[in-house]
Structures are given as structure tokens and as C-alpha cells.
Amino acid sequence: MNEYYNSAYKPLLAIDCVIFGYEDGELKVLLTRRKQEPYKGAWGLATGFLHFGESLDYAAERVLKKQTGLDRIYMDQLSTYGEVDRDPVARVISLVYYSLIKVESQNEEILEKNQAQWFSITALPKLMFDHETMIQMSWGKLRRKSRYQPIGFELLPEKFTLPELQSLYEAIHQKQFDKRNFRKKILATGLLKKLDEKQKGVSKKGAYYYVFEEGKYDELISQGFNFELKSMAFGS
Amino acid sequence: MNEYYNSAYKPLLAIDCVIFGYEDGELKVLLTRRKQEPYKGAWGLATGFLHFGESLDYAAERVLKKQTGLDRIYMDQLSTYGEVDRDPVARVISLVYYSLIKVESQNEEILEKNQAQWFSITALPKLMFDHETMIQMSWGKLRRKSRYQPIGFELLPEKFTLPELQSLYEAIHQKQFDKRNFRKKILATGLLKKLDEKQKGVSKKGAYYYVFEEGKYDELISQGFNFELKSMAFGS
DNA sequence: TCAAAAGTGTTACTACTACACCCATGG
DNA sequence: CCATGGGTGTAGTAGTAACACTTTTGA
Secondary structure: OOHHHHOOOOOEEEEEEEEEEEEOOEEEEEEEEOOOOOOOOOEEOEEEEOOOOOOHHHHHHHHHHHHHOOOOOEEEEEEEEOOOOOOOOOOEEEEEEEEEOOHHHOOHHHHHHOOEEEEEOOOOOOEOOOHHHHHHHHHHHHHHHHHHOOHHHHHOOOOEEHHHHHHHHHHHHOOOOOHHHHHHHHHHOOOEEEEEEEOOOOOOOOOEEEEEOHHHHHHHHHHOOOOOOHHHOOOO | OOHHHHOOOOOEEEEEEEEEEEEOOEEEEEEEEOOOOOOOOOEEOEEEEOOOOOOHHHHHHHHHHHHHOOOOOEEEEEEEEOOOOOOOOOOEEEEEEEEEOOHHHOOHHHHHHOOEEEEEOOOOOOEOOOHHHHHHHHHHHHHHHHHHOOHHHHHOOOOEEHHHHHHHHHHHHOOOOOHHHHHHHHHHOOOEEEEEEEOOOOOOOOOEEEEEOHHHHHHHHHHOOOOOOHHHOOOO
């Protein structure tokens, strides 16, 4: 380590995680209460500082694991925020990840321990610092990405019905889709396998369960494909 | 500043800039030689550490200005790279920006002073650290973005001809487009104003100059629009 | 038997692709 | 006058949007 490196200013580097879930027909975000003064108790994203010897992705996984108890969840870097006064206490550069989890696999106890709570994306509380912006940007990225990649499935249980999938997309895009066109488009990708089992308890007729076929997806992604309904376009 | 902040690990934070230009029908990247040991003289991106009291965008502008002598150039954050050993000397987190400049407005002296040189994107030299990846990712983002936003214009002089614009898009996408379809699509956006002036010296007939109408663009962007040719799709 | 949600096909329209010839000018 | 690159239109095709009725079954 020489002069060039030694003389440089070293900021704090935080990892903030926008955690999306889908429940009761709504797109939700997992928020938590700040544990430190000042602003103790304010709602915000799951957060943590980068540790020595950790890669960025690893740090994000650690923060996610601590907040949700879950491993191996879908996660992607959004952007890095570094306005000088974004954190009023100290200069903190914040690297934002967004992640998609299956709410049903959530552990209630861990939520309580972390003072964490799910909020509908359309009814967020007042948030600390620039966390509101981070969430809105993540939502935008989710919208755009869901048009080209079947990431929506990350938010649903392993087995899901087409009406559920459609509601999820409607929650993400805040837009209604035509049932027939949606099914046609989704099934045309060949990514879904229909099971012989019907959902019980939701409707009288019962909708067939489907599963997402990861294998087929990998084939398609390498060729490049389009998962988009034109009608989804550009609310983004 | 309290214990929570004080105890945290503080990494170095570098800003690396991928600078794109367009010249002689080729998409190019501005590279520079490393000034410090080790690896002194190795080709790499324009880089600098974040300074105390600077926002990230400001730091990127500073690095760009130093490298090119230019102000107010198109610039966007790509991503942040933080593998533990990406810089073999010290732990450096690297925030990558990519930018688009008009090569003609470049100052030759500054290039020489910085030992900087333009390289065709298809013939890059061996690069230090993970800079090759950063360039490839930036190129991907440029490809994708150029399908939805008319950012290509940032790479051309104020006045340009449609054949020039088409060659630029062909260089970005490494794909040939049909002349008629390209013109139709581009002109249909209503973003270009045809001038009464013809280009001289390139072809005998001479192609009409066009200018990009920023005002109209702002109208369109707020509604959301699609700048894409399907044929551009998914080489990305 | 009826209420409530699931499932299904066709037509019109729009947007993209493919394609070949004439035009203007400088040398 | 001819070689070179600039400019133009149309027909076929594919994909998207719009739209309404039948099916199943639990209460």
C-alpha cells in the first residue's frame, strides 16, 4: 500500500436492502425500525455496513439473512447513493440492493425480533433519509425487469395459479391486463408446467397450479427472449 | 457521530469512468495509462478516489473533466464493483460511471498530457483489474438504453446526417440495419429537425443535416416512448 | 340453483421486415 | 457520363389488443 492509496479519503459504506414481497394481492416492502439514535424508531430499509474482507454481494446477503432469516434469495444491485448530506450523522455512501422473497417462507419470529413489518408499496410510512427514493427506484427497476425476465416467480410460492400470477403482475405494474392475452403470452414462453392439481379454498371452481421450469428458462435466456406484454410498457 | 458509525470498516472508494466516443464509423473507448506502481503504464479507465465533501456524481464529473477537459457531458452510473481482491494493492470499492462524449470537441493536448488514447471497442488492449468487464457491461447498458432513449445523439456532433446516425447505431449494436426502416423509425419519433444544409465532402450527392430537438424529447420522455427497432433486440 | 371465479378463440389492427430502384453530384 | 452514396414506398407477416360466453363447483 503506497502513498497513492494512503492519502485517499475513506467514507463509510452501507448496504441498504429493498425487500419485496407479494401478499394479499399487493406488492409489499419489508421495513424495519432504526435501532440507533438519532432518529431511533424511524422506518427504513434493512441496512448494515460493509465489513472488512466481505464482497459487496456477500454483505448484501448477510443483511438480507439477518433481516429475513432467508438464504439464497433473488437479489440484484440497484444503484449507489452518495449525496453528501444523505445521512445527517456522517458521510455514508449507500449501496442499494433490491431483493424478491416468497412471503410464505418468512419466519414471524424474526420479523418481530427485528421490529420489521410489511407495507404495501402504495401505502408506505414516512421513511428515513433517502429510503423512499430507493424504494421507488427499485420498484421501477422491478417493473422494467419483469418485462424481460420472469423474475416475478421469485415472489410467488413454488406452486401458483395463473390468476395469482396475473394479480402479481397487476400489482407490480399497477395496471389491469386482459386475462386471455395474459395467459396466452405467459404460456407461450413455455416456462410454466401445468400440474394436475387444483387450488382449493379460493374459488369454487379452483384454478390449476403451475410451476416455473428453471431449466427451460436457462435455455431461453441464453438466446434472449421477450417476456413483455406491450400493455405493460412505459408506466416505468 | 456515535459508536454505531465509528466502529464500521471504511474502504477506499474509487470512481472509474468508461468514456465512449464515436469516430470513423467505430464505437470507441478512451483509455489511459496507470500512473502509479504497481502496474504502472497498464491501460485502464479514467479513475480517481472520492474526495471528502464530494457527491458521487460530482466526483465522476471531476474525473471526466480531468481526463477529457470537458464539462456537462452525458453521464450515468453503471454499477459498483467490490470483489475483495479486485485491486491487488488494497481493498478498493469501485463505482463505475459511463459517459458519452462528442469526440470532435476533444482537446488533443489534454489527451497527450493524460497519456490517453481512443480504442475501438472491438479491439481493446489488455486492461488492468476488472476494467474489461466494466467496459463490456457499460457497452451492454449503452445498447439497451439506446433502444429506449435517444442517447446516441450525445456521441454525434450537433449537426449530423442520417447515414452517420445509422452507422453509429450499427457500431453500438454491431448489426446492420435496413436504411429505409431505420429512417422511418427514427423520423417517426419527431425528434429530428431536417436542416436545409447538405453535408459536403463525404458523398457526391451530399446528405442532409439534422439536429436533435431536445424540447420535443422532453415532451416524449414524460409520456414514455419507444425508440427501439425490433431488429436491435437482444444481442444485448 | 345460483353466485363467483376459471377457462377458452377469433377478428381487427398495428408495427415490423423485406426488398429494388431512382436521384443528385463531383470527378 | 458514370460512379458513388443518398433518398424513397409498398406488400407481406407477425404480434398485440379487444372482446363475451361457457364451465365448474361450493354454498
